[in-house]
Amino acid sequence: MEIEKLICDDCLIMRLRGELDHHQAEQVRAAADEALQDKGLQRLILNLGGLSFMDSAGIGVILGRYKQMQQRQGQMAICEIPRAVAKVLEISGIPRVIPFYKSEIEALRQTARGAAVKRRARQR
Amino acid sequence: MKSQSYMKLEIPSRSDNEAFARVVVAAFASRLDPTLDEISDIKTAVSEAVTNAIIHAYEDRVGLITITAYLEQNKLTVEIKDEGIGIEDLEMARQPLYTSKPELDRSGMGFTIMENFMDEVKVYSAPGKGTTVVLVKEIRSKKELPSS
Ligand SMILES: Nc1ncnc2c1ncn2[C@@H]1O[C@H](COP(=O)(O)OP(=O)(O)O)[C@@H](O)[C@H]1O
Ligand SMILES: [Mg+2]
Numbered sequence: 001m002e003i004e005k006l007i008c009d010d011c012l013i014m015r016l017r018g019e020l021d022h023h024q025a026e027q028v029r030a031a032a033d034e035a036l037q038d039k040g041l042q043r044l045i046l047n048l049g050g051l052s053f054m055d056s057a058g059i060g061v062i063l064g065r066y067k068q069m070q071q072r073q074g075q076m077a078i079c080e081i082p083r084a085v086a087k088v089l090e091i092s093g094i095p096r097v098i099p100f101y102k103s104e105i106e107a108l109r110q111t112a113r114g115a116a117v118k119r120r121a122r123q124r
Numbered sequence: 125m126k127s128q129s130y131m132k133l134e135i136p137s138r139s140d141n142e143a144f145a146r147v148v149v150a151a152f153a154s155r156l157d158p159t160l161d162e163i164s165d166i167k168t169a170v171s172e173a174v175t176n177a178i179i180h181a182y183e184d185r186v187g188l189i190t191i192t193a194y195l196e197q198n199k200l201t202v203e204i205k206d207e208g209i210g211i212e213d214l215e216m217a218r219q220p221l222y223t224s225k226p227e228l229d230r231s232g233m234g235f236t237i238m239e240n241f242m243d244e245v246k247v248y249s250a251p252g253k254g255t256t257v258v259l260v261k262e263i264r265s266k267k268e269l270p271s272s
Contacts, residue, residue, distance in 0.1 A: 019143055021139075021142050021143065021171055021175065022139055022142060022175045022178070022179065023139035023140055023142050023143065025229070029229065053146075053164075053167060053168070053171075054168075055168050055171040055172055055175070055234075055237065056172060056175075056230075056231045056233040056234050056237055057175065057229075057231075059231040059233055060228075060229035060230050060231040061229060063229070063231060064229040083161075083164075084160075084164045087164075087165075087168075087240075087241070088168060088237060091233065091236060091237060091240055092231065092233055
């Protein structure tokens with residue numbers, strides 16, 4: 001499993017490559033935990049484009065990070081979903097809570113917009 | 125054994141064997157000329173059953189997992205057997221979202237995925253003795269069904 005981390009403003013982007021099963025899940029969790037120690041990060045985008053396999057361990061990892069982002073009133077998005085992963089995501093119910101986007105750039109744009117709305121709502 | 129086409133794999137319940145186990149079963153199933161989607165379904169279901177044996181059946185110890193598979197006509201049958209703690213309440217265990225280990229980021233979706241990805245899922249379990257999961261999938265020939 002390869003994990004590439006990028007930070008763009010208040011957004012952490014994680015690009016996952018390889019097979020996300022129970023054996024590999026711990027690595028993803030640890031990488032996210034380490035980066036998210038920076039409390040300034042308000043957005044998390046998971047780019048799944050490089051995944052050739054994912055089982056329910058991936059669902060656990062994604063929902064676990066979603067809870068983490070909720071705790072800091074942040075946002076999360078998923079992008080570039082490969083065909084091999086789509087069916088597992090669909091069954092998991094994740095699409096009902098986390099938005100999916102075609103590309104990383106679209107996820108970045110849409111979450112930035114969401115963040116601005118949230119900021120305005122808080123200021124009121 | 126009725127089937128002429130048969131395989132058996134024994135592995136210790138270490139998580140680095142998960143990928144190995146699902147790849148072996150997928151390679152065996154490839155004799156039926158499945159589609160990429162069918163291969164992906166088989167790998168996912170096998171991974172769920174093997175992972176359950178590793179994290180639930182044997183918890184903190186390493187035990188034996190036996191995987192047997194056979195082919196009959198266009199039907200694949202895979203049995204994943206452990207000699208671990210077993211399951212007390214099978215009906216509850218198979219409920220979507222039920223997990224006995226929520227603290228570990230488990231989603232409780234393993235059995236649900238097996239049921240959705242295979243045609244048939246049977247679970248035999250005895251507390252203290254172990255669990256056997258039987259997965260069955262019919263491979264629809266690529267020649268008869270052009271993928272849409
Ligand atoms: N081989 C097994 N041995 C013992 N218990 C098991 C086994 N497989 C499943 N279970 C039990 O069934 C529950 C549900 O399994 P599953 O749907 O895969 O969800 P999860 O693995 O996320 O907990 C597990 O939490 C566990 O209590
Ligand atoms: Mg499971």
